[in-house]
Amino acid sequence: MQKADLYLQLRDDIRRRRWPAGRALKQQELADFYQTSRIPVRDALARLLAEGWLVSAGKASLMVPPLSAAEALELCLIRSQLEPLALRQALPQLNLAILGAAEDCLNAADAAAHDPLLQGELNWQFHQLLYQPCGMPTLLQLLQQLHLKVAMYLGFQQVQLGYADQSAAEHRALLQHLRQGRHDVALELLQQHIGDAAAALQQHLQHNGG
Structure with a gap:
């Protein structure tokens, strides 16, 4: 899966609530789920973090923030x-x-x-x-x-x-x-x-x- 495709897929899955708010997202878990390497996962997560789709969850992990x-x-x-x-x-x-x-x-x-x-x-x-x-x-x-x-x-x-x-x-x-x-x-x-x-x-x- 291309980097841009993974970013879009992750973003849409967040919107569909596939990844629940408050759950820590690990790079390896996502790489296994989307059948790709950790590098495109890391890049997609960084972009989603910068855009506010994710927030820091501590210990180098990220999570989907709850809707407020x-x-x-x-x-x-x-x-x-x-x-x-x-x-x-x-x-x-x-x-x-x-x-x-x-x-x-x-x-x-x-x-x-x-x-x-x-x-x-x-x-x-x-x-x-x-x-x-x-x-x-x-x-x-x-x-x-x-x-x-x-x-x-x-x-x-x-x-x-x-x-x-x-x-x-x-x-x-x-x-x-x-x-x-x-x-x-x-x-x-x-x-x-x-x-x-x-x-x-x-x-x-x-x-x-x-």
């Missing part, structure tokens, strides 16, 4: 400020080609109903297409880094909470508002979309001791 209701709320607050800003700045540059590409992402996400994690990635691509024309490279970079942090929570949400249908409906509505030039409504819906998703996740985590 407080962190989920913090990430939501950041998203609710930065993503509407990116969309607002992108609005003058949005055209039929961009909106058509965004709709293609939604169609692909609908077709990927069997794979919630792929759905999540396609939904992020939908958002990226809408934000890309904002002309603010630092903001786009921050959003990409934020997405990597949020991805664990979104993956959990897609798989465990069955949030995909509501998310898809809100994406379709957002796209329709943009097509029809209802920009204020679109910005309001985007903020609501982020807040509703976070509220459902936070409530679940609080109920389950997260």
Whole structure:
């Protein structure tokens, strides 16, 4: 298995909760499980640690951090400020080609109903297409880094909470508002979309001791 492939496989397995939170991950155990050597495992773990998917567990081992209701709320607050800003700045540059590409992402996400994690990635691509024309490279970079942090929570949400249908409906509505030039409504819906998703996740985590 190639290094990049192992990184992606480990990341998706974390999102699917194959490796439970709090359990120490050993390089040799992972190498045996994925039938590879320890070197690509070490490199994949280092990348996942740098991106916040893993934390130190002592004695040179790592673990998946538990999902936290407080962190989920913090990430939501950041998203609710930065993503509407990116969309607002992108609005003058949005055209039929961009909106058509965004709709293609939604169609692909609908077709990927069997794979919630792929759905999540396609939904992020939908958002990226809408934000890309904002002309603010630092903001786009921050959003990409934020997405990597949020991805664990979104993956959990897609798989465990069955949030995909509501998310898809809100994406379709957002796209329709943009097509029809209802920009204020679109910005309001985007903020609501982020807040509703976070509220459902936070409530679940609080109920389950997260």
